[in-house]
Structure formats: C-alpha cells, structure tokens
Amino acid sequence: MLLQTLLGFLCSVGALATENTTAQQSAVPLLLVSFDGFRADYLQRFPMPNLKLLYSQGVLVEQLNNVFITKTFPNHYSLVTGLYAESHGILASTMYDPVSHKHFNLTSDKDPMWWNQAEPLWITALDSGYKTAAMMWPGSDVVIGNRTPTHFLPYNSTVTFQQRLESVINWMLGHEKEQGVMFAALYWEEPDRSGHIFGPDNATAMAKALKEVDDNIGLLMSELKRTGLWGNVNILITSDHGMAQCSADRLIRLDDCLKSDNYTLVDLSAVTALIPLQDPEVVFALLNKCHAHMTAYLKKSIPDRLHYRDNERIQPIILIADEGWTIVQRGDLPRLGDHGYDNSLPSMHPFLAAAGPSFRQGYQLKSLQSVDVYPLMCHLLSVPPRRNNGTLTQARCLLAAESCGDVAMVTALVVGVLFILSTITGLFWLLRSRRSMGPRAFQRLQVDYDDDDDPLLE
Numbered sequence: 001m002l003l004q005t006l007l008g009f010l011c012s013v014g015a016l017a018t019e020n021t022t023a024q025q026s027a028v029p030l031l032l033v034s035f036d037g038f039r040a041d042y043l044q045r046f047p048m049p050n051l052k053l054l055y056s057q058g059v060l061v062e063q064l065n066n067v068f069i070t071k072t073f074p075n076h077y078s079l080v081t082g083l084y085a086e087s088h089g090i091l092a093s094t095m096y097d098p099v100s101h102k103h104f105n106l107t108s109d110k111d112p113m114w115w116n117q118a119e120p121l122w123i124t125a126l127d128s129g130y131k132t133a134a135m136m137w138p139g140s141d142v143v144i145g146n147r148t149p150t151h152f153l154p155y156n157s158t159v160t161f162q163q164r165l166e167s168v169i170n171w172m173l174g175h176e177k178e179q180g181v182m183f184a185a186l187y188w189e190e191p192d193r194s195g196h197i198f199g200p201d202n203a204t205a206m207a208k209a210l211k212e213v214d215d216n217i218g219l220l221m222s223e224l225k226r227t228g229l230w231g232n233v234n235i236l237i238t239s240d241h242g243m244a245q246c247s248a249d250r251l252i253r254l255d256d257c258l259k260s261d262n263y264t265l266v267d268l269s270a271v272t273a274l275i276p277l278q279d280p281e282v283v284f285a286l287l288n289k290c291h292a293h294m295t296a297y298l299k300k301s302i303p304d305r306l307h308y309r310d311n312e313r314i315q316p317i318i319l320i321a322d323e324g325w326t327i328v329q330r331g332d333l334p335r336l337g338d339h340g341y342d343n344s345l346p347s348m349h350p351f352l353a354a355a356g357p358s359f360r361q362g363y364q365l366k367s368l369q370s371v372d373v374y375p376l377m378c379h380l381l382s383v384p385p386r387r388n389n390g391t392l393t394q395a396r397c398l399l400a401a402e403s404c405g406d407v408a409m410v411t412a413l414v415v416g417v418l419f420i421l422s423t424i425t426g427l428f429w430l431l432r433s434r435r436s437m438g439p440r441a442f443q444r445l446q447v448d449y450d451d452d453d454d455p456l457l458e
C-alpha cells in the first residue's frame with residue numbers, strides 16, 4: 001500500500017519532469033553529416049581544431065555505441081532509422097536474400113526491396129510537410145516506400161566535399177519557388193578510405209587524412225556562417241564506425257580448415273557469412289575449430305546482444321574475427337585497416353558532435369547508443385518517430401531546453417527509495433518466515449512480494 005502510494009507519487013514527479021520535453025518547439029533545420037570511418041579516439045590522437053571549436057560551442061559524445069555489424073551500410077541506415085540491422089534489413093555491404101534470390105553489393109544497391117523493411121528520416125519527415133535532402137548517404141537515391149527525398153544525389157566519388165556541401169547549403173536555403181529543406185544528410189568517405197589503405201596506426205597517413213577532414217569541417221562552418229545558416233540550424237557531425245589495425249601476421253585462411261566446395265560464400269570480411277552445402281552441423285564443426293581468433297555461430301545461436309539474428313538475410317553460419325584479424329579464403333592480407341568487428345570494441349566506435357540553437361554549450365557525454373540518434377533527430381524536428389530501437393532518455397541531456405540533471409536526480413531518488421524498500425521487505429520476509437514456518441504464510445508472502453514487484457519492472 002505504502003509502496004504503491006510512493007510509486008504513484010514518484011511517477012507523477014517523473015511525468016512533470018518530462019512534460020516540457022514533449023512540448024512542440026518551433027523546429028529549426030537539421031543537418032546530419034557523416035565522415036565515414038571516424039574512429040572515436042582519432043579525436044584524442046589528432047589536433048582537429050575546427051571540430052573542437054564546433055563542439056566547444058555545442059556538445060560532444062565521446063563514443064557512440066554503434067550497431068553490429070560495424071560496417072558502413074548497416075550503420076548509416078541505423079542512424080536514420082533508429083533500428084538495429086536485423087530490423088532495418090541492411091545487414092552488410094554484400095547480401096543474399098534467400099526469399100527473392102537477389103544479391104546486394106555496393107555497386108548494385110538500388111533495388112527498393114532491400115531498403116523497404118524500414119523508413120529513413122528523409123522520407124518520414126516529408127509527412128510533416130518538410131522538404132528533405134540526402135547527399136550520397138547510403139540509400140539516398142533509392143525509392144523507399146515509393147518516395148525519395150526532395151533532393152538527392154547518388155554516390156559519386158569524383159564529387160568533392162566542397163561541391164557536396166554547396167549543393168546541401170543551397171537545398172537548405174531554398175529560393176523563391178522552393179522552400180528550404182528541414183532535414184539534410186551529407187556523406188563523406190574519409191577518413192575510412194585512408195584507414196583501410198594505411199591502417200589506423202599509421203600516424204603520418206592518418207594525420208594527413210584527418211587534417212583534410214578537419215579542413216572540411218572548417219569549410220562547413222565558414223560556409224554556414226557566410227550564408228547566415230550558422231546559429232539558425234542544428235548540426236550533427238558523426239560517423240558510422242571506427243577502424244582496427246590489421247596485419248599479415250593476423251590472417252585466418254578458411255582453405256586451411258575446409259575446402260570451399262563445402263559452402264557458398266556470401267560475405268567475406270571481419271564478419272563472414274556463408275551457406276553450408278553439406279550438413280550444416282558438419283561444416284559448422286570444421287569452422288568452429290578452425291582458428292583461435294575466429295568465432296563461428298550457427299544463426300540460431302548468434303548472441304542476443306548483437307541484435308543480429310532475426311532476419312532472413314542473415315545466413316545460416318556467420319564467422320566473427322577477433323579485433324584486427326582478417327578472414328580470407330586464401331592468399332594475402334587485402335587491407336591494413338578494417339572494421340565490421342564486434343560492436344562492443346572501442347576501436348569500432350565513432351563519436352558524435354553537435355551544435356546549434358537546440359544544444360547545450362560545452363557539454364560532454366561519455367557515450368550514447370547510435371540508435372538513440374534517430375529519436376533525438378525526430379525530437380529536434382518535431383517529427384513523430386517511426387517504431388525504432390532507440391530512446392530519448394540519454395540524448396535529452398544534450399539539449400539546452402532539458403532539465404537533464406533533475407531527471408537524473410529523480411531517477412537516483414527512485415532507485416534509492418526502491419533499494420531501501422526492497423531491503424526492508426527482504427528483512428521483513430526473513431523475520432516472518434523464521435517465525436511462522438507454515439507453508440501457507442510462506443506462499444502468501446511470496447505472492448504479495450511479486451505483486452509489489454510488478455510496477456518496478458516497467
């Protein structure tokens with residue numbers, strides 16, 4: 001009884017604290033920029049003066065806990081849908097769909113069937129009456145749910161960052177006949193490209209690549225200032241994944257374990273996907289004992305925490321290499337840097353920086369789930385989010401209008417009170433069960449305890 005009253009009271013305090021967060025704000029345009037393969041600790045290892053200037057006036061999330069597999073397409077689609085890969089359907093850069101018998105790769109990715117398991121923000125925001133744009137972001141030019149963003153360009157590596165930026169800024173500004181876009185996503189392929197070629201441990205090569213990335217961020221800031229957008233738009237700068245150093249000394253050759261006529265290879269990378277052609281258990285057994293730095297999983301036993309099982313496009317067997325190890329069928333090391341590995345590895349995490357009228361100034365957060373970026377963006381735009389795997393709970397701390405500390409205090413209070421109450425209940429139960437050993441009293445007490453416990457689980 002007392003517990004229920006107290007819970008009711010605490011809930012209403014919680015509701016009051018969150019009331020203002022649901023209030024409609026007059027939204028300002030949002031620009032989402034991704035620099036592919038920007039490993040979180042590059043920020044500590046390299047100067048990045050422009051990026052530091054940007055987040056000193058805004059916020060920084062030091063590590064973004066991204067989704068498995070830590071590859072470009074799955075993570076870029078997670079950023080704009082808030083879904084794990086198993087729920088948005090873009091599971092790798094190379095896929096096979098056993099239902100349609102279709103193949104997906106980076107040069108053949110336009111078929112809508114691959115993308116239609118989710119809806120990216122540049123489509124959803126159209127329903128709020130907004131114009132939107134996607135510049136070379138994976139999926140930009142795909143017709144998803146029969147629609148495309150208002151403006152888009154397909155990936156074209158010969159178009160410079162400056163050219164991409166100019167188009168995006170013009171789309172944001174609009175003109176007499178065309179309203180400016182409220183949401184724009186902009187993609188740039190560095191420092192991923194250099195990370196693969198030279199490896200993240202090559203300080204000389206990475207310093208050069210990151211200097212160019214930082215110069216591009218400087219250009220972004222100065223162009224936004226020149227056009228009057230700076231201070232009037234919210235900017236998110238982030239990435240899809242990090243990068244690990246590979247080596248010819250860390251090579252796993254599948255041919256050493258079983259002949260390739262045992263399986264059809266679907267994807268060969270840090271996470272290898274294959275279809276067994278012989279008895280799956282036999283093929284699995286051969287792969288399972290193949291190498292100490294490679295873990296084999298039958299689809300049904302892929303760990304829950306990876307959120308990488310519930311989709312027909314996940315193949316019957318996947319192999320996950322340890323950090324920095326490379327799986328090949330035969331031959332030599334293909335690249336000095338790679339990603340795709342377990343998303344719990346810090347080397348696989350990117351960062352998130354943001355600035356603009358909705359953000360706090362000079363605030364830093366240790367980490368955030370990358371699926372939380374989508375509900376944050378929907379909140380910034382006042383767009384009702386589609387079903388997703390993220391929450392606004394942590395991300396709201398980044399916002400100027402939020403009383404994040406208060407919410408944290410209320411949470412701490414609730415946890416504290418519940419801890420004390422459960423201790424008292426526990427002691428009470430102990431005393432009672434010692435006094436009356438009758439099975440009836442014992443049962444009744446247990447039922448009561450369970451009843452009280454229910455609201456805590458919500």
Ligand SMILES: *[C@@H]1O[C@H](CO)[C@@H](O)[C@H](O)[C@H]1NC(C)=O
Nearest residue numbers: 015016017018019020021403
């Ligand atoms: C909500 O915001 C208004 C003004 O913006 C403020 O006066 C009020 O105290 C806030 N309420 C809560 C519960 O934070």
Ligand SMILES: *[C@@H]1O[C@H](CO)[C@@H](O)[C@H](O)[C@H]1NC(C)=O
Nearest residue numbers: 102103104105106107108109
């Ligand atoms: C990509 O997929 C298309 C269509 O299935 C195929 O024709 C093409 O050869 C593939 N390209 C690569 C590089 O695998």
Ligand SMILES: *[C@@H]1O[C@H](CO)[C@@H](O)[C@H](O)[C@H]1NC(C)=O
Nearest residue numbers: 154155156157158159160163
């Ligand atoms: C890529 O961009 C270049 C330079 O802007 C252009 O000349 C070329 O036609 C584009 N390629 C494709 C495939 O659109």
Ligand SMILES: *[C@@H]1O[C@H](CO)[C@@H](O)[C@H](O)[C@H]1NC(C)=O
Nearest residue numbers: 198199202203204205206208
């Ligand atoms: C690092 O990269 C540079 C190119 O920027 C290259 O000349 C050098 O050989 C690389 N060093 C190592 C140790 O791979």
Ligand SMILES: *[C@@H]1O[C@H](CO)[C@@H](O)[C@H](O)[C@H]1NC(C)=O
Nearest residue numbers: 257258259260261262278286
């Ligand atoms: C499968 O791999 C094993 C081990 O390398 C080999 O003995 C066998 O011949 C392979 N092929 C088939 C069709 O089983």
Ligand SMILES: *[C@@H]1O[C@H](CO)[C@@H](O)[C@H](O)[C@H]1NC(C)=O
Nearest residue numbers: 083084087307387388389390
């Ligand atoms: C992620 O969200 C989707 C859509 O709501 C849902 O179907 C799926 O079960 C969620 N995944 C997890 C692990 O909660």
Ligand SMILES: [Zn+2]
Nearest residue numbers: 037072192196
């Ligand atoms: Zn890459």
